[in-house]
Amino acid sequence: MPVIEIENLSKSYRVYQKQEGLLASVTGLFRREHKDVHAVREVNLTVEKGEFVAFLGPNGAGKTTTLKLLSGIIYPSGGTARVMGHVPWEREIAYRRRFALVMGQKNQLWWDLPALESFRLHQQIYRIEPQQYQETLDELSELLDIGRLLRQPVRDLSLGERMKMELAAALLHSPDVLFLDEPTIGLDVVAQHRIQQFLKKYQAQRQVTILLSSHYMKDVAALCQRVVIITHGEIKFDGSLSGIVDRFSGQKLITLQLAGDETPKNLARFGQVIEEQLPKVKLRIDKANVPAALTEILAQHTVEDIVVEDPPLEEVIADLFSQVQTPVAT
Amino acid sequence: MRKSQIRNPKHRTENCPLSPRLNxxxxxLTFARNSIVRDMTFRANFLIDCLSTITWSLMDLGFYIFVVFRQTSQIGRDTGWGEWEFYTFLATTKLINGLVQAFFMPNCEEVSELVRSGNFDFALLKPIDTQFLVSLRKIDWPALSHIGVGGILLSISLWHITQREIDPAQLTLLTGVAYIFYILCGVAILYSLMISLAATSIWLGRNESLYDFWFYITNFSRYPMEIYSGDVGTPLRWICTFIIPVLIVVNVPARILAQPLAAETPEARFLLFFTPAAAVACLAISRWVFYRALRSYRSASS
Incomplete structure (x- = not known):
């Protein structure tokens, strides 16, 4: 039985269109123009226990909104969702004890107090037995390497340290489902890497179900077997990382190593010449033309080496995002 | 091999019959403790807060001692609120204000900011009654100095009204218990108004009128209800008793101490029954408003 089942889930907002200027602001007091923003449209998704799924999409694509719906923070405009058999927005206490949401942009710990004080409060709110609490805390503080920071006021911690504390706070009650909303945002490479390592290890050992939204391809590549691409509130792709390239990139990169005195003869007719540093030439060619182009190139040039490869994943995704970035009438 | 391995938790808390109940x-108490730890971190701020509260209370009292009661011996005509009776009333105002300001004010006030910033999300995630969490998260300890001032003033004025020559007040255990009971009713009514107003910020996106509102409301409730009479006063009294019941908040408990029950009008006796009913009704309505508003929460920013 799937842990998360989402059917035709939709969320739209009415937003006030604020006009520029003083006069417009005054008029806005009496008459307002609204626009409907469809943050999530008819999303369908099923996630099995123990899966680590990434939500990938440009800003405003609906990733965070989906996570908020699944956490029961907001009500949907349509559709249904069940997480471990609970309807999230009914906000049952039994459900809220079994999942956690970590938001990279928001801070839930008491700012002026050591994190340990917030943890104790969590122990009481989540009804964690003292022994289990201590065990979990010890494990988390070792894995995250935060033991020495527990007694420092949260406001004195660095962003990376604070993020680790947020993670620890969210995991104290050993949730079965974990929603991570850009947990590595704003962190440096080292801190990002540490968080990734932690999540990987934690997920592997506990078999929790994790939905992660992130902008960083590195997060996704390091952690998730399954990727869901969302743009404009709709799911555009659901599959493995390598599947993205197969599906969305119609091109191949070809690198030619020409023989010593060979000069390239109008290679641009096959596709785009990306780089020309003789004797090395790099081309981007439509998949369908690759065999024909190669035959012709080999016939006309003396070639010492050929590499045919897929374009880098990040490039494919960036292309994909920029294609859909063009506004769609709502 | 790392020393610590994450154990697969076989005994999940929700399956464990021995897991402690949500207490x-x-x-x-933990909220209270965390608040005091935080307040103590900023010691100077804490002391200034206490000092300003006490100074304000003394100035308020001085206004009645040196200004009002130099002009008159009673608040209102033939109302039975002489100087010491009125100080009992004033002390009751301070006790109730102190309780509301210490426990509910900082939290209700923060709701607007939590909603605007989107940090209200965390309140909704916790497996605990959201209204409880939002209403009692922080405690404003310095506001308890109102209670200190109120307590001292109450003791002094009670001593006077029990020692007066004509018809001295009789205090029994029952009056004491009734007094505390009606004070709690009053706090419940003010809290309900406050949390309902705070909940509107969920609909409106922002509502920072709470302090203003508090000022207007307490302005009405801080005088004996007898002074509201005449063409405008009577309807006002009626509205502030039955529609937004702020007039009974201080009046009902204060009367129990300061006015002999035998001399009470039927209306005052009726209010003894009406007040707890109003408190329960207010709590129920405010809870409905609060949960209704939660449905519309939009969660700002990502």
Whole structure:
């Protein structure tokens, strides 16, 4: 039985269109123009226990909104969702004890107090037995390497340290489902890497179900077997990382190593010449033309080496995002 | 091999019959403790807060001692609120204000900011009654100095009204218990108004009128209800008793101490029954408003 089942889930907002200027602001007091923003449209998704799924999409694509719906923070405009058999927005206490949401942009710990004080409060709110609490805390503080920071006021911690504390706070009650909303945002490479390592290890050992939204391809590549691409509130792709390239990139990169005195003869007719540093030439060619182009190139040039490869994943995704970035009438 | 391995938790808390019950009182104590730890971190701020509260209370009292009661011996005509009776009333105002300001004011005030910033999300995630969490998260300890001032003033004025020559007030254990009971009713009514107003910020996106509102409301409730009479006064009294019942908040408990029950009008006796009913109704309505508003929460920013 799937842990998360989402059917035709939709969320739209009415937003006030604020006009520029003083006069417009005054008029806005009496008459307002609204626009409907469809943050999530008819999303369908099923996630099995123990899966680590990434939500990938440009800003405003609906990733965070989906996570908020699944956490029961907001009500949907349509559709249904069940997480471990609970309807999230009914906000049952039994459900809220079994999942956690970590938001990279928001801070839930008491700012002026050591994190340990917030943890104790969590122990009481989540009804964690003292022994289990201590065990979990010890494990988390070792894995995250935060033991020495527990007694420092949260406001004195660095962003990376604070993020680790947020993670620890969210995991104290050993949730079965974990929603991570850009947990590595704003962190440096080292801190990002540490968080990734932690999540990987934690997920592997506990078999929790994790939905992660992130902008960083590195997060996704390091952690998730399954990727869901969302743009404009709709799911555009659901599959493995390598599947993205197969599906969305119609091109191949070809690198030619020409023989010593060979000069390239109008290679641009096959596709785009990306780089020309003789004797090395790099081309981007439509998949369908690759065999024909190669035959012709080999016939006309003396070639010492050929590499045919897929374009880098990040490039494919960036292309994909920029294609859909063009506004769609709502 | 790392020393610590994450154990697969076989005994999940929700399956464990021995898991401790959600203990709201204990959580409240932790809130109280965390608040005091935080307040103590900023010691100077804490002391200034206490000092300004006490100074304000003394100035308020001085206004009645040196200004009002130099002009008159009673608040209102033939109302039975002489100087010491009125100080009992004033002390009751301070006790109730102190309780509301210490426990509910900082939290209700923060709701607007939490909603605007989107940090209200965390309140909704916790497996605990959201209204409880939002209403009692922080305690404004310095506001308890109102209670100190109120307590001292109450003791002095009670001594006077029990020692007066004509018809001295009789205090029994029952009056004491009734007094505390009606004070709690009053706090419940003010809290309900406050949390309902705070909940509107969920609909409106922002509502920072709470302090203003508090000022207007307490302005009405801080005088004996007898002074509201005449063409405008009577309807006002009626509205502030039955529609937004702020007039009974201080009046009902204060009367129990300061006015002999035998001399009470039927209306005052009726209010003894009406007040707890109003408190319960207010709590129920405010809870409905609060949960209704939660449905519309939009969660700002990502």
């Amino acid at each position: 709201y009182f204990r959580i409240f």
